[in-house]
Amino acid sequence: MTATRESIPARIEEKAIKAKKAAKRLRLTTEKEKNEALFTLAEHLVTNMQYILDENEKDIEAGRSKGYDAAYIDRLSLNEDRVLDFAKGLKDVASLEDPVGETLSSWTLDNGLKAEKVRVPLGVIGMIYEARPNVTVDAAGLALKSGNAVVLKGGSSAIHSNKAIVSCMHDALAETAIPQDAVQFIESTDRSATKELFKMKEHIDVLIPRGGGSLIQEVVENATVPVLETGVGNCHLYIDKDADTKKALSIMINAKTDRPAVCNALETLLVHEQWLQENSAALITALQDHGIQVHGDEKALRHIPGAKPADESDWRNEYLSLDIAVKVVHGVEEACDHIETYGTKHSEAIITENPETAETFLNTVDAAALYHNASTRFTDGGALGFGAEIGISTQKLHARGPMGLKELTTCKFIMKGNGHIR
Template sequence: MNIKEYVVGKSRLAKKASKKLSYESTLVKNKALLNMSEAILKNRNYIIEENKKDVENARKKGISPSLIDRLMLNDERIEGMAKTLKDTAALPDPIGEVTKMWKRPNGLRIGRTRVPLGVIGIIYEARPNVTVDASALCIKSGNAVILKGGSEAINSNMAIYNVISKAASEAGLEDGSIQLIDITDREAVNVMMKLNEYIDVLIPRGGAGLIKNVVKNSTVPVIETGLGNCHVYVDEDADFKMAEDIIINAKTQRPGVCNAMETLLVHKGIAAQFLPHLCDKLKHIGVEIRGCSITQKIVDGIVPAVEDDWATEYLDLILAVKVVSSIDEAMDHIYKYGTRHSEVIVTNSYANSERFLKEVDAAAVYVNASSRFTDGGQFGFGGEIGISTQKLHARGPMGLNELTTGKYIIYGSGQIRQ
């Protein structure tokens, strides 16, 4: 197989489909999404059986349990994917929305309206739900999508694609609106990164290596989605029970996702009281704790933390713990090691909560809540195509509005420029 010709062919089809999709009616787009939802449920056994092949291959390769959890599909997750499609259909269509309109002294009425980006390429790793999330959001926002999943999930992605692309076409959506690059050779990604003629934007979702490669080497514009070295800072006057609940949820509910906590910062004034009970609970759950010298003195059996621990996105049941002297030291630590994803303060101090919200530079900043809420579905967006940690165009969970750009529309009555 000539990989370049194959990828260019898929991209050309997507570009052709994007023209009609850009002005497709909301009715047809919603019908496609609902058809896709029904098809996912109807074909759940087929999808789960194909997913089992990927999970078994991952286990043979020795992939960590937390990453296998990201890969695995079951009835509950299949129903979640179907719900994402239904929820997206129920959202307002952003395309054609006039976001502002004004009149100039010469009588011209100038407005700005939302239009699709065009063709969106999604490059992602072992998360088969992304195949559905990305397709749903791209279709509703009038964009064609080219999906390039990782080799770990190839069988799952192909099964999902076979089901949803057929359902979309049967609903009247333009053929080619959803494309899957169903080869695992990494050269396919290299080709996509140079296809400015056909692809309007690339969104990489995955580990540091993938994101760095795409950002560094792509000539197609990139929206950088985030590594999640997320922190929870427990302030001096925090409620201990609340803090424990937030920490355990943020670290252990799904440790293999980007909005999971990786580093815990604790004010020195409460560390001796707070850490022993918390660490016992975390150890009981199976969390390995890597602590600073003060943490090691307070709690027995702590692995000494090294410099790299403060900068690591573990995506596993490993937690770095550091005792800090003040909120200022906590924020300085976050500034140095954070990835601008999600940061949390647990406090009863209004002044400190406001300082944290104002001064911490991240896509999502929380007061007294788990970082696990940084998610398009949890934010009410229906789903997300990624969590952007950059500052241009989009930041945070990327829903429908973030997959659009603007176009100026001007109404005149014969005006000419003097």
């Protein structure tokens, strides 16, 4: 029976309270117990793969009937490889060093009082996200390893997939030292259920929104619970006049086409006018061979046949498709100025063999991740050795970039004395 609108607040609060109680128990679990639980989760997901894929197919069929675009369907879709990947991600997280309990600093005062600054879990994490079912696994795995309980609120488009995944995880946790209540899932697809999480400051320690710009903005503007803000990825690649052509084209194609629908994919190409004059034929061939549609400024239109005129929206767009905005620039300073105006502080890259130009770019551009002669596709927790990520923070407080285990912790001070008074 579907919960009535009137019962939603009580149901959400009940789940948040259970998570808070579970978080208290989690603080006493050992690293060994947490690791064993993650391996058990991974095994259950693989064992129940067909069930998960069958439920995912229901979401895909519903999405197609609603006219979701190809990028959205890609983010929603699971297959055998993707299930194996997120199961492997759980094992990778288990293999990482547990950050909880790490002594960040210690000292002794002149009066003999001993002080320690120790890493501890955040407590209860509220995760609000869209489309991607793998986020359900990544968020739960990272939360549990870092000693946190998690309340999951996925989008309605992935409701069958997420329910199946959480059901498998609950069955797995029943065999471990981790309480089942440490992973809570809000099954209601009513938008009011998401808004209830915004106000659960008494029970939830932090909210992490992950999805489109409108979702993130809604959480940031309306939540009373502290928010770890993730951001959309209007990612830029600047090809400098001193760029190696082979590197530039290879990196551009990888960043744009490897998975166009993800937030670390390339959206805007900034090209030095001299490099373009010398390499326009090679660039055109690369773009055409990979079916990339160009939206260009006036100079780009003169060099690239079939390009569409770009307007203001093209410089701000996160296409999430095989479309790309192309702007011709005079040098690194103009490239940096464009990124400052239109970038989302996610991932930005420069291709150049000139180390001074590279340093200018890396020191000038304000973003969570910067690259020299490498693809933006590496802005990913798994790619950077975090096992997985709970999101990519584009803000500057507490966490920035891909958020792994340490980003899901805070600290507390522990003082040990022997009758000390002040």
